Amino acid sequence: MRSTAIFGGSYISKFATSALTIAEMEARKIRHDSTELWMRSIQPALWLLIFGEVFNTIRGLAPGGIPYIEFIAPGVLAQSVLFISIFYGILIVWERDFGILTKLLSTPSPRSSIVVGKALAAGVRGIFQAIVIFALALIIGVNLRLDPLDVTGVFIVVVLFAMCFASLSMVLASLLKTRDRMMGIGQAITMPLFFASNAIYPVTLMPIWLQYVAVVNPLSYVVDAMRSMLLTGDYAKLPVDIFALLLSTLVMVSIASIALKRLIE
């Protein structure tokens, strides 16, 4: 490749440098001002504290005899990450409206590394959110497995999940192009995704047609993976969950890399 000859250094290391730099940019912003993320924690907190506590009184709602509040905790965690990442495209539109996106794309960094970086940045926000919800769940006495490997696994799933939906959001941004429309579409798809998943009730309780939707809903695999690591310790389905998540993330990031240039044309 000509690039190696001109810049020196390998393409992969440059790609990684760029992607990590974009993620670092996000981390630095959160360090300056994390108010938005704290406020975004209010909603999942209410799901856990009110919805969770109320439905906890119904026995047998969650499978395997586990208390409902334990059942719903990974679902709420996944939901909060979903919300953060599905609205990530708004930030991209915002950056487009200023010159920042144009500026990022005019650096020698490969375009796809910018997209991966942006997706990773959503992951950084997801981790922040996950920590808040983790802490809250522990405070209200939800019994979670705290094996370091499991917790690490959960964070990896959070990052992949955020990357997947932030990329979807970037694809939407490239099609819709305005912040208002992004708000609208975000509102329109988060709730169906949430309800058509196993986040707040087991799939077995759903009507058959909805069960089919749940099977193709990436959120189901995410919640499933988190539950196996945080609650049951049963890893039988974990490889399938991770594979499904990896695949959808890869597909979404690739589409977003192609779509992003539409935003600046």
Place this chain on the structure above:
Amino acid sequence: MNAIEVSELSKTYGQEIKAVDNISFTVDEGEVFGLLGPNGAGKTTTIKIITTLIKPSSGLVSVFGLDVLRYPQEVRQCLGYVPQAVSVDGDLSAYENLLIFSKLFYVGKRERDERIKFALDYMDLSQRADDLVKHFSGGMMRRLEIAQALVNRPRVLILDEPSIGLDPGSKKQMWKYIQKLNEEFKVTVLITTHDMMEADELCERIAIMESGKISVIGNPRDLKRSVGGEILTVKLSTNSVPSSLSARPTAVLGSLSIPPELGSIVSQEEDTLKIVTENGERAIPRIMDYFERLGYAVESVSLNRPTLDDVFMKYGKTSLERVGVYGEARTQRRAIVRHSR
């Protein structure tokens, strides 16, 4: 060597809209080149094609011999781009903005810290290095954008309407920095502007662009000369008509002429003469002297130099001043600055 070579470039949107229509120009290494024209002339589209942000419909564009379509990353490594809208991140500090973009430009770790410190000093931003950029004024943001060029050291700096929304003081300061960057660091500069003063002040050569086409390329001085010389308007006092002549002024001034080395009279209305001359400033005392020796008292002399607007009127179809986009663009940038989160 040509820093930028654009040859028969066109960009069409859909079937109808020709944003750029078969233009060719070259930017020499080390010069300051300006694309001058009203909004919508195709300047920004041209720049976006050079910076590989959009693809041309036809034609060839190369930067230091590298084709923009074949080697986009290598091309971008040579370029520093300051877009029209604010391109620094308001949620980061000045230092962080320079740091992040230097990493994206793969500036080595060792040079990085040194250059950032130097750039902040050079641009007079050291005091505010750790403040969030959203609290900066428009002028400071532009300075920070130029500072990025000092850190990343591009061979060509491309600025899209660099002084939009700046107050006159900041605008002059901006020009000074661009000139210094060009002279001290040998950076080739390509700017777009619809501000004739700016083009006149900064550019060694300009291309006048309108409706996607380039109508003329040249240096501002030659272009102004091509419009015609400088025009002196001389008003003679009617009270001081030499007594040897008739009392009616029109009759007196009826057949005035001046020696050809002073210029030539192009029009005469009663006591007011319009004289075209090569160099107005030098001609003024000589012309006054000439008339006074003839016995006329000169009441007033005014000098009109052709501006780039006159050049534009000649080669384009519209006057830049009449296009009236200047104020609009200014408000736009202000609004963006104000909304910075």
